[in-house]
Amino acid sequence: MKQTVQLAGLSCQNCVKHTTAAFSKLEGVESVTIDLDQQLAQVTTDTAYQVQDYQEVLGPLPYKVESVL
Template sequence: MPTTVLAVRGMTCQNCVRHVTEALTEVPGVQSVKVDLAAGTATVEHTTATHEALVAAVEEAGYEA
């Protein structure tokens, strides 16, 4: 299963982590999401989700990817 690691800028707290996790989880084809606040990353395991769709979900949640 493909794994994509996104750099996510703008996260400052666990609430931000929750927002990013929820946004990415809603992308069709996403199997799992792990967001690391300290590293500023989101690791996404997916089947059919594209990189562009993942970035768009993060940006729509109000963060930079």
């Protein structure tokens, strides 16, 4: 399944790198693609994650998960 994650606070490719690495740690995640301009992540996973799951895995990073579609 694909989930679209609306993010906030990403400003550069380094932000994309850190967010991709964090989301990839979630069990069942196969791929993560982030559109920096639109602040959207496309996550291919076999588990339906919620906003709090994605936010938790970001830990102390200064990025915010606004919604999961």
